[in-house]
Amino acid sequence: xxxxxxxxxxxxxxxxxxxxxxxxIVVAGFVFLSRGQDQKIAGSAAPANAKSVTDSELRxxxxxxxxxxxxxxxxxxxFQNEYWNNHRAGLYVDVISSEPLFSSxxxxxxxxxxxxxxxxxxxxxxxEKVDHLFGVRAEIRSKSSDSHLGHVFEDGPPxxxxxxxxxxxxxxxxxxxxxxxxxxxxxxxxxxxKK
Numbered sequence: 532x533x534x535x536x537x538x539x540x541x542x543x544x545x546x547x548x549x550x551x552x553x554x555x556i557v558v559a560g561f562v563f564l565s566r567g568q569d570q571k572i573a574g575s576a577a578p579a580n581a582k583s584v585t586d587s588e589l590r591x592x593x594x595x596x597x598x599x600x601x602x603x604x605x606x607x608x609x610f611q612n613e614y615w616n617n618h619r620a621g622l623y624v625d626v627i628s629s630e631p632l633f634s635s636x637x638x639x640x641x642x643x644x645x646x647x648x649x650x651x652x653x654x655x656x657x658x659e660k661v662d663h664l665f666g667v668r669a670e671i672r673s674k675s676s677d678s679h680l681g682h683v684f685e686d687g688p689p690x691x692x693x694x695x696x697x698x699x700x701x702x703x704x705x706x707x708x709x710x711x712x713x714x715x716x717x718x719x720x721x722x723x724x725k726k
C-alpha cells in the first residue's frame with residue numbers, strides 16, 4: 532500500500548525551498564546592486580587628500596568615544612552627549628581637523644537627542660556615503676578628515692527639509708566669542724547679521 536500524501540508533501544517542501552532560494556537571490560542582488568552606489572556625493576567626492584593623521588596619534592589624542600564614532604562609525608547615546616542641548620552661538624568643527632562643519636544658526640531641536648542641523652556651514656565640507664547598517668541611509672562624513680559624523684534624513688524643517696543628525700563626539704564647539712582666537716573670524720559676520 533502506498534501513501535499518496537507523500538508526493539504532495541514533497542512538492543510542498545520543494546516549492547518552499549525554491550521560494551526561499553528565490554528570496555535569498557533577490558536580497559543578495561539588492562545588496563550587491565546597492566553597494567555599487569557606495570558613494571552618494573553631496574558637494575564633492577570622498578576626500579582623496581584627507582588630512583592624514585596616524586591611527587596611533589588619533590587613539591592618543593581622542594577620547595575612546597570620539598575614536599569609536601569618528602573611526603569605527605559608531606553612535607553615541609541619545610540625550611547623553613555634549614551638544615544635543617547646547618543653545619550657545621558658535622560653530623561646530625571637526626574634532627580631528629578643526630574644519631568648521633555646522634553653525635548654531637542652523638541647529639534646531641529635533642527631539643532625537645543628538646545635535647541636528649538643517650545644513651552644513653558649506654556644502655563641500657561634508658560628503659554623503661551610503662550606509663547599509665539598518666536599511667539604506669545617507670551617512671555624513673567630514674571631507675577634511677574622512678570622519679564619520681552622523682546621518683542625514685529628509686524629515687527636517689524648512690528651508691532645506693533635511694535633518695543632519697550628528698554625533699557630538701565627532702564635533703568640537705567653538706563659541707562665537709572665541710572664533711577669532713581659533714582663526715575662524717571670517718564667520719563672525721554670520722552671527723552679527725543675526726543680532
